[in-house]
Amino acid sequence: MSSSSERRTALPRRRDEAKALFRNAILDAAEHVFAQQGFHGARIQDIADHARIAVGTVYNHFEQKEDVLHALLEVRLEEMIGNLRPQPTDPEPFEQKLRCCILRTLRFAEEHRDFHQVALDCGLFAKGTASASNILKEKAVAHFEKLRATTLALVNEGLKCGALRPMDPVPLARMLGGLIRSSSIGMLMEQSHPDLEAEASLLVDLYLNGAGRADRPGRPRDESDLGER
Amino acid sequence: MSSSSERRTALPRRRDEAKALFRNAILDAAEHVFAQQGFHGARIQDIADHARIAVGTVYNHFEQKEDVLHALLEVRLEEMIGNLRPQPTDPEPFEQKLRCCILRTLRFAEEHRDFHQVALDCGLFAKGTASASNILKEKAVAHFEKLRATTLALVNEGLKCGALRPMDPVPLARMLGGLIRSSSIGMLMEQSHPDLEAEASLLVDLYLNGAGRADRPGRPRDESDLGER
Amino acid sequence: MSSSSERRTALPRRRDEAKALFRNAILDAAEHVFAQQGFHGARIQDIADHARIAVGTVYNHFEQKEDVLHALLEVRLEEMIGNLRPQPTDPEPFEQKLRCCILRTLRFAEEHRDFHQVALDCGLFAKGTASASNILKEKAVAHFEKLRATTLALVNEGLKCGALRPMDPVPLARMLGGLIRSSSIGMLMEQSHPDLEAEASLLVDLYLNGAGRADRPGRPRDESDLGER
Amino acid sequence: MSSSSERRTALPRRRDEAKALFRNAILDAAEHVFAQQGFHGARIQDIADHARIAVGTVYNHFEQKEDVLHALLEVRLEEMIGNLRPQPTDPEPFEQKLRCCILRTLRFAEEHRDFHQVALDCGLFAKGTASASNILKEKAVAHFEKLRATTLALVNEGLKCGALRPMDPVPLARMLGGLIRSSSIGMLMEQSHPDLEAEASLLVDLYLNGAGRADRPGRPRDESDLGER
DNA sequence: CATGAATGAGCTTTCATTCAT
DNA sequence: AATGAATGAAAGCTCATTCAT
Structure with a gap:
């Protein structure tokens, strides 16, 4: 019975970890970029670049x-x-x-x-x-x-x-x-x-x-x- | 002391007055608009509107x-x-x-x-x-x-x-x-x-x-x- | 009296003519581009290109x-x-x-x-x-x-x-x-x-x-x- | 007539059934979503949601x-x-x-x-x-x-x-x-x-x-x- | 010199598609 | 084979700046 029940918990767990990982990476990048360029001067592209992810990924974690x-x-x-x-x-x-x-x-x-x-x-x-x-x-x-x-x-x-x-x-x-x-x-x-x-x-x-x-x-x-x- | 020589000094004086008038109007408008919307949120158009002048006029008084x-x-x-x-x-x-x-x-x-x-x-x-x-x-x-x-x-x-x-x-x-x-x-x-x-x-x-x-x-x-x- | 009173009517008249000119050019271009590519397939850039104007100009005449x-x-x-x-x-x-x-x-x-x-x-x-x-x-x-x-x-x-x-x-x-x-x-x-x-x-x-x-x-x-x- | 030889024919049959099941579910969902939102307005996500499957699954059945x-x-x-x-x-x-x-x-x-x-x-x-x-x-x-x-x-x-x-x-x-x-x-x-x-x-x-x-x-x-x- | 429309680079956001799990 | 997050190209729209009138 294990595999299916494990999946239900193990997979989401991994997913949640990954999710938190990305979220933190974005926030860290944003902290740096906002500090350097100000909120308006910072482009989403800059933040994504700093976090070494794609622009779209930022929008997977934050609406705006x-x-x-x-x-x-x-x-x-x-x-x-x-x-x-x-x-x-x-x-x-x-x-x-x-x-x-x-x-x-x-x-x-x-x-x-x-x-x-x-x-x-x-x-x-x-x-x-x-x-x-x-x-x-x-x-x-x-x-x-x-x-x-x-x-x-x-x-x-x-x-x-x-x-x-x-x-x-x-x-x-x-x-x-x-x-x-x-x-x-x-x-x-x-x-x-x-x-x-x-x-x-x-x-x-x-x-x-x-x-x-x-x-x-x-x-x-x-x-x-x-x-x- | 012909009228022409007078003009040479009087005219510029008037011009300067007018110039200062516009400049101050722009600065006053900018003070208000910047305060309301922040520098980045303020559009030149907004400032011009508040000063009741045209956008181009702002650029006649300030480069950027x-x-x-x-x-x-x-x-x-x-x-x-x-x-x-x-x-x-x-x-x-x-x-x-x-x-x-x-x-x-x-x-x-x-x-x-x-x-x-x-x-x-x-x-x-x-x-x-x-x-x-x-x-x-x-x-x-x-x-x-x-x-x-x-x-x-x-x-x-x-x-x-x-x-x-x-x-x-x-x-x-x-x-x-x-x-x-x-x-x-x-x-x-x-x-x-x-x-x-x-x-x-x-x-x-x-x-x-x-x-x-x-x-x-x-x-x-x-x-x-x-x-x- | 002339120049100022003339300006009030003559200038706007020219402006209105120009305005209509641009508007029609945009509509003509749009007719062609929409027909070729469909509404969704047509980019504003395409319409602007066809009308030989800039993208921004389209937005000076139409909100969206x-x-x-x-x-x-x-x-x-x-x-x-x-x-x-x-x-x-x-x-x-x-x-x-x-x-x-x-x-x-x-x-x-x-x-x-x-x-x-x-x-x-x-x-x-x-x-x-x-x-x-x-x-x-x-x-x-x-x-x-x-x-x-x-x-x-x-x-x-x-x-x-x-x-x-x-x-x-x-x-x-x-x-x-x-x-x-x-x-x-x-x-x-x-x-x-x-x-x-x-x-x-x-x-x-x-x-x-x-x-x-x-x-x-x-x-x-x-x-x-x-x-x- | 071993169970293995049966499987060779029975299994694919089941698979095909399942496959057709998904395919039809997707098409039904698409019919509804396309009708509501038009082709361009419909997102693959919407279709997947309606069919209660994941986006990726749609792409397992259709290339584009x-x-x-x-x-x-x-x-x-x-x-x-x-x-x-x-x-x-x-x-x-x-x-x-x-x-x-x-x-x-x-x-x-x-x-x-x-x-x-x-x-x-x-x-x-x-x-x-x-x-x-x-x-x-x-x-x-x-x-x-x-x-x-x-x-x-x-x-x-x-x-x-x-x-x-x-x-x-x-x-x-x-x-x-x-x-x-x-x-x-x-x-x-x-x-x-x-x-x-x-x-x-x-x-x-x-x-x-x-x-x-x-x-x-x-x-x-x-x-x-x-x-x- | 005032005007205001034209310009176009640049930005945010979307979404079809991919791919590791 | 199902999943859903990552990807990044692409598009709509904005607005500082220019320039003909």
Whole structure:
């Protein structure tokens, strides 16, 4: 009885493997080509060439060019959000935990420069941007919201444990996102491979303590510090 | 001083006025259309329609589509940089001056949402981004550098007068840029018209003092403060 | 006042002339290419080549490939219907009038073999046929209906003047259409140039008197003749 | 007489059965899909889906898409010609025999609306039509010729027995074909299920006696009738 | 100099056919 | 022999750019 029943499961299994293989190859190729040429500049032919497959094959896995982009962003963004989100193994003081999250995110950016390039190009980090909303439409917003929600959750945790100033979490999250983004973009631009640990520490320091000189005159929070002594 | 000699100067003057009129109309239309549809999604026809002129007329003023974008960015960026740069009338303590610069920049972003949309779309705020480098090429870098230099100058002034922590100005500038950008994007996204004065104050506060609670335990700069006593 | 006011009328006039020139050139080319290769086999490039214009120009005059076909059928069918419809100058006895209408229609078919080919290919003479309904959709039905109505009007005239057997005009019209169509198709097939006058006379004779031998035994209408004696 | 020798004959028999099963399933599916979407609009995938088999299987039975159409037309046309051809059991007076042939043909058209649709679409009834000649090439002509020959044979029989007017059989055959075709098309169009017996009688009547009123003045054959008295 | 139609290279997408399983 | 994914040539359509008026 085996052969037929085996076929029913073994063949599809192989097929599914092959399917996933092609799909990933296409997404990897797309990541690279989109990063180099932008979404509009990238031709399906280029992606197919990079994946060493035929144009038609791309269309066997994705209905439209846009769907390739969408799938790519979805997959990578999930990974990125996973990195930004606190892990069970992260150390407890919020400052350390934040440092770990940022470090992981920077490492991800370092390892996935192409994706970051694409994400920027698509305005993934800026909901409502023109080409983003035109290419990705509502889906773009969903992508962005996920990232924002994750950042917000991180900030809220900091507020709860008293590590952050008690204030509206939205600007706090916005600031955190801005800092990470600036740093990531800086890395992309410099094409350098900096000391990510140091960079993460610097980011946390700047985020928590600000850019101002601690003992500068008229520092508002010094006054409140005095009051507490 | 015959009428003919007058004509020699008067006529060109009129022509120049007319020329500038068309050029500005094209740039205004382009700002709107690019913001709505993205650079690649915008057709010359669309821009011409918005400016209520013929396509050919666009090509009488700009060699290529890209040149329209370039000119637009150049004009608006100059204005934006002018706003970010400290003015003679700005109040002296660095904190106040910074607040003024940021406020002007946010106001500009508010008034030129379309330009901001375009600038984001073109990765103007992120040198080396795909579509930016493909569309604008070297010129994009020049645009970006100008903005970066202005931010850097502002930070250096803060360092000189002792308002900022003595450290590498590059990350300080990057952080400042990231904050302003985050806030601008936030405004674009929310489609709301917030209290810009309050927003500027908040930004300065966060930039100088950080997001951390001042009296939290183990605050690093408290230690350095101790050392100075 | 002249030049500007002239321009407003003179320029558009020239433009309209040119426009009609191109449009007709496209339709003529399409008639030929569609006839040779069928609608699906004809590429826009082929039509453009035949009209000695660029592909894009075709699209400046017609939104889609289908619209070219539609316009072609509309124009030619109007002409064809004009030929089938009785003219004021046609002689009065219905038989003679019918002969004239058929002769004109056969002449039109002879002179516009290409159109006939296309019309057949599109099932223009058979409402609801597959490719017709797929390519032309509702418009195909409209085309067909016009033709049918014209044939019906002709038959009704014959009924009114007592030249045709008093019966349901629909089968009478159907028969007339079938005869003309068969003859036209025969001409297309034979690639010959027959004596159209003779062909028209033959058609009228067959249509009015039938294919049966007049004096054959058991002829039903002879019986009715008997009753009248 | 071992089981092995049996197999040698039994197995191929089964195989042939299975083969015919698939072949017929494909042709049935093709008949439906071609009728719905036209030859060019029908994808092999559609046909395979309808036959609930895989695309590859179609190509195991037919070399090309066109061959499917060709085989379909061949099979159905043979059947159609068989219906049009007089049967041994048909009653003898030519008029009755003709009535039977037409009735069978109309019944076939009624039962095989899809095939008729396809045949029309392919210009099967009009040799030399564009898409027909492009799709079916010479084979189309062969199909058409068979049908024409059958019609011609029928007409010749009528001539021989004196039921038809002594004249060139080609126009007579053409007229007969045109009448049957008009009626079939009419049925396809109306989507109605008329009384086929009445329709057949009407056709024979019109074919033999024409559409003209028998006692109208100046009827040419009346004169010849007079002469024979 | 404004105009707007002509141009044609280039792109996305389709689908008949092939072929490894 | 059935399967269905891979293939890639081919076609419709777009739109930046040109140019005659």
